[in-house]
Amino acid sequence: MHLSADHIKTLHKYEIRILQSVEYLMNRYSLVPVDEIVKNSRLSSGEVEFRIAKLMEKGMVKYAQVPYPGYTLVFNGYDTLAVSHLVKKGIISSLGSCIGEGKESRVYEALGTGPVILKLHRIGQRSFQTVRKGRSYLPEKQHCPWVIASHFSAEQEYLALSSLQNHVNIPTPLAMNRNVIAMTYIPGDRLSESPLENPNEVLEEILSQVHAAYKRGYIHGDLSEYNVMYDGNQIWIIDWPQWVSPNHENAAEILDHDLETITKFFFRRYRISSDMDCVRSRVTGC
Ligand SMILES: Nc1ncnc2c1ncn2[C@@H]1O[C@H](COP(=O)(O)OP(=O)(O)O)[C@@H](O)[C@H]1O
Numbered sequence: 547m548h549l550s551a552d553h554i555k556t557l558h559k560y561e562i563r564i565l566q567s568v569e570y571l572m573n574r575y576s577l578v579p580v581d582e583i584v585k586n587s588r589l590s591s592g593e594v595e596f597r598i599a600k601l602m603e604k605g606m607v608k609y610a611q612v613p614y615p616g617y618t619l620v621f622n623g624y625d626t627l628a629v630s631h632l633v634k635k636g637i638i639s640s641l642g643s644c645i646g647e648g649k650e651s652r653v654y655e656a657l658g659t660g661p662v663i664l665k666l667h668r669i670g671q672r673s674f675q676t677v678r679k680g681r682s683y684l685p686e687k688q689h690c691p692w693v694i695a696s697h698f699s700a701e702q703e704y705l706a707l708s709s710l711q712n713h714v715n716i717p718t719p720l721a722m723n724r725n726v727i728a729m730t731y732i733p734g735d736r737l738s739e740s741p742l743e744n745p746n747e748v749l750e751e752i753l754s755q756v757h758a759a760y761k762r763g764y765i766h767g768d769l770s771e772y773n774v775m776y777d778g779n780q781i782w783i784i785d786w787p788q789w790v791s792p793n794h795e796n797a798a799e800i801l802d803h804d805l806e807t808i809t810k811f812f813f814r815r816y817r818i819s820s821d822m823d824c825v826r827s828r829v830t831g832c
């Protein structure tokens with residue numbers, strides 16, 4: 547089910563309060579018993595039952611009987627808490643349509659003071675195992691690992707966007723809450739969809755941007771024709787949650803993979819050959 551602007555607009559303040567209670571109580575329970583929601587939300591049990599039925603209709607919480615009866619938040623509910631927070635803070639005033647849906651995110655158009663992009667990070671159970679690798683501070687036993695992993699993924703991307711601001715052509719980060727990042731809208735298309743008249747110049751520009759990011763301590767980690775946009779004038783590098791630092795133990799491999807992916811695209815599409823040693827030293831400066 548998709549997050550709907552109408553569902554968010556018509557949310558009652560008690561529904562938000564219940565979502566917040568369930569979110570909070572998920573630290574203690576794998577399924578949150580209704581009595582606990584009543585206590586935590588300080589609403590009557592009749593009100594909680596009525597509101598929770600509405601939240602289930604909107605696909606924001608789920609009910610299960612086993613191992614005992616209770617409720618959990620699902621992605622739509624978590625996204626909703628984040629998006630309503632951004633609305634309350636005045637970052638966005640309306641939510642538009644979903645313009646991108648990947649394995650680990652959903653991207654929406656929205657309106658703030660100008661066009662805004664909302665990226666909802668959604669790391670499921672399976673991907674979480676990959677995110678956990680090498681990150682010992684992520685708790686082993688957490689009732690809702692997808693909440694932690696999705697929040698963590700958004701934080702990583704937000705960190706890269708904030709640090710690279712004014713140094714690399716990337717969207718400007720505007721705000722972050724839970725698993726959602728608000729950023730500026732980049733006009734244009736992905737390289738995979740833009741026929742280039744000047745591919746040599748564009749490849750040069752990409753390498754110079756990758757170099758600028760590297761100098762500031764960021765290797766993209768998923769560089770490809772799908773994560774570079776071109777607006778007819780300049781390129782923009784998007785989709786940063788999997789960045790690694792040049793000090794990471796696999797930094798050399800990850801950088802090589804990025805550079806190979808992008809140069810292979812230029813060879814396939816435009817027959818531009820690149821010498822990998824030159825490309826690598828261009829980016830690393832050694
Ligand atoms: N700031 C942005 N401006 C315009 N379009 C964007 C922006 N960020 C993402 N998109 C669109 O959404 C798609 C998915 O976003 P991306 O960050 O690459 O996430 P993922 O590939 O993990 O799903 C992009 O390919 C692009 O078409």
Ligand SMILES: [Mg+2]
Nearest residue numbers: 648772773785
């Ligand atoms: Mg992408």
